Amino acid sequence: MRTQVAIIGGGPSGLLLSQLLNREGIETVLLERRSRDYVLSRIRAGVLESGSVALLHRAGVDKRLRSEGLPHDGCFLSTQAGMFHVSFRDMVNGQVTVYGQTEVTKDLYAAQDAIGAVHVHEAEDVTPHDVTGEKPYVTYRKDGKTRRIDCDWIAGCDGYHGVSRQTIPESARQEFERVYPFGWLGILSETAPAADELIYANHPRGFALASMRNARLSRYYIQVPVDEDPRSWSDDAFWDELRLRLPDEVAVSMETGPSVEKSIAPLRSFVCEPMAHGRLFLLGDAAHIVPPTGAKGLNLAFGDVxxxxxxxRRWYRDGDAEGVERYSETALMRVWAAMRFSWWMTSMLHRFPDQSEFDQRMQESELRQLITIPSARATMAQNYVGLPY
Known part of the structure; x- marks a missing residue:
């Protein structure tokens, strides 16, 4: 088989890249090791930056997002001094849109089906070859047979555990990582959201987040030890702990109910440099992972796309190689900016095991600056709604 761009990984970034390229007349083949049903069952982020919304519009997959997504003009921060609002609209004339990653994936699959894009699901032993030469190719096994795709370029959208990053020799890459000493215990419940916008809570008992997917599907998190077993938490125990960490005016009226899903999410910051090696490019979690505190994971992957x-597009249309040669450098500038923002949000809102009274005062001072200094709120707002591409 021959194509122009082989895409390894069928999550949102791989699907969006395929959609954009095919609409430009650039052929792709997408390889995914899981079934379509498995990909659609993943429960992930639900906050889209304005740039991500614009990119989905460009790909022709924003119709349902526009009608069902929830535009948010700000968010709430809860502190020991009370809850306050950061207005993205007032600070930087921006907004984000709450629309679940599963819904984005459904929309992308539908759009890909409509244009006849080539997908191979349940592709085993996917392996890139000759990525530093002019004729790279990818092999994989399907139905017991080894198959080959010749291509011009390879896009690695296969996540942290995928083969793409490992294809870059250790001598040619540098990895940066910080693992946080806690995780998020999260539940999904068919209940009305606790508030009309997200609430990020700094509390002596630990961080909490009140989020949502739609008007009748809510997502809540509490900070727990990273080795906590979610099975040790009953729904009632979770709701009781969440109420303690959220502002009283929110907790008293919050709707509760049985959890649809319950899991632990570890928190880490990770970056691989470079994000390209020859004719292989890394996108999304294959190259970087951010803590979910700043809602940057999916958005950062879309920035790579x-x-x-x-x-x-420039290479095929104009024969201009500057974009592909500078892809890693350009993408990493935005990656590190998002990494800083997610690290800052995580450091400001969580309780660390070795946290001293001095550290606690620093957190309170940081939060007080957001309350009292408009430029501090503007900086947070600009990073939250997304830096320009």
């Missing part, structure tokens, strides 16, 4: 799509 934007940069690679533009680079390949």
């Amino acid at each position: 934007h940069y690679l799509f533009e680079a390949l």
Whole structure:
């Protein structure tokens, strides 16, 4: 088989890249080791930056997002001094949209089906070859047979545990990582959201987040030890702990109910440099992971898609190689900016095991600056709604 761009990984970033390239007349083949049903069953982020919404519009997959997504003009921060609002609209004339990653994936699959994009699900032993030469190719096994795809470029959208990053020799890559000493215990419940916008809570008992997917589907998190077993938490125990950490005016009226899903999410910061090696490019979790505190994971992956799509479009349309040559450098500038924001949010809102009274005062001072200094709120707002591409 021959194509122009082989895409390894069928999550949202791989699907969006395929959609954008095919609409530009650039052929792709997408390889995914799981079934479509499995990909659609993943429960992930639900906050889209304005740039991500614009990119989905460009891909022609924003119709349902526009009608069902929940625009948010700000968020709430809860502190020991009370709850206050950060207005994205007032600070930077921006907003985000709450729309679940599963819904984005459904929309992308539907759009890909409509244009006849080539997908291979349950592809085993996917392996890139000759990525530093002019004729790279990918092999995989399907139905017991080894198959080959010749291509011009390979896009690695296969996550942290995928083969793409491992294809870059250790001598040619540098990895940066911080593992946080706690995780998030999260539940999904078919209940009305606790508030009309997200609430991030700094509390002596630990961080909490009140979020949502739609008007009748809520997502809540509490900070717990990273080795906590979610099975040790009953629904009642979770709701009781969440109420203690949220503001009283929210907790008293919050709707509760049985959990639809319950899991622990570890928190870590990770970056691989470079994000390209020869004709292989890394996108999304294959290259970087951020704590979920700043809602940057999916948005950062879509930023990578934007940069690679533009680079390949210029290469095929104009024979201009500058974009592909500078992809890693360009993408990493935005990656590190988002990494800083997610690290800052995580450090400001969580309780660390070795946290001293001095550290606690620093957190309170940081939060007080957001309350009292408009430029501090503007900086947070700009990072939250997304830095420009």
